[in-house]
């Protein structure tokens with residue numbers, strides 16, 4: 001294990017070691033994650049897949065230390081985050097950001113969009129000219145400068161997700177977690193927002209954790225994949241390897257439900273992850 005202060009470029013940024021998370025009551029527990037071990041390495045585009053209720057969002061919340069595991073440990077840059085104080089978590093808060101699924105509930109309706117985007121800068125105590133930073137971020141996600149003065153209800157779902165992405169990028173994170181970030185969008189808008197994510201990952205050298213139930217998209221954009229089934233990791237590995245030769249029956253079932261055309265995975269329309277600069 002790497003000693004603190006000697007972090008290598010390829011060492012995991014985030015790690016879960018035998019993490020278990022339960023909800024419900026003591027007499028009637030819901031085991032959302034059970035003995036999950038996984039890692040996020042620099043420059044990964046890591047897909048996390050599994051059916052509804054398999055524990056994907058729970059895994060995301062634990063990676064961001066929005067809640068704590070009941071058993072096991074989450075490590076950030078080699079250091080255990082168990083029992084850390086707010087100030088000790090500050091570095092992780094800057095470095096790991098998330099975009100949630102629902103563009104309608106993830107923005108505070110009372111805040112102007114510019115204030116929503118600047119909120120992490122304020123709460124994390126990041127110095128600088130927040131107003132010009134907000135303009136840069138709006139530009140990066142393809143929204144007009146005047147958006148800063150507007151309110152969430154004045155935007156479409158796709159535009160709100162762009163705002164959510166801008167806010168997530170405000171603190172210049174290393175890792176972006178996208179939890180079904182495009183699932184709620186119409187198909188054509190979904191492709192646009194995916195392409196935007198692709199360009200941003202490329203431009204800012206982001207590490208991506210892409211949570212999705214859409215295996216075709218995961219195969220298209222991810223380099224590695226973790227398969228969750230009923231709170232357990234049943235398979236993980238290189239995307240091509242897992243798709244070519246899935247070991248677990250659940251993974252086999254997931255993959256066989258992906259639409260194909262002459263043996264080739266059907267990519268979403270107008271999807272251009274492989275040429276993100278276009």
Ligand SMILES: Nc1ncnc2c1ncn2[C@@H]1O[C@H](COP(=O)(O)OP(=O)(O)OP(=O)(O)O)[C@@H](O)[C@H]1O
Nearest residue numbers: 023024030031032051052053054055056057058059
């Ligand atoms: N705050 C909570 N309180 C009680 N149970 C919860 C809570 N959060 C999650 N669960 C339960 O934990 C399990 C995993 O939920 P989770 O939301 O992580 O799944 P998911 O894979 O993200 O599902 P989806 O694809 O529907 O988003 C489910 O059984 C869920 O009902």
Ligand SMILES: [Mg+2]
Nearest residue numbers: 056057058180
């Ligand atoms: Mg979820």
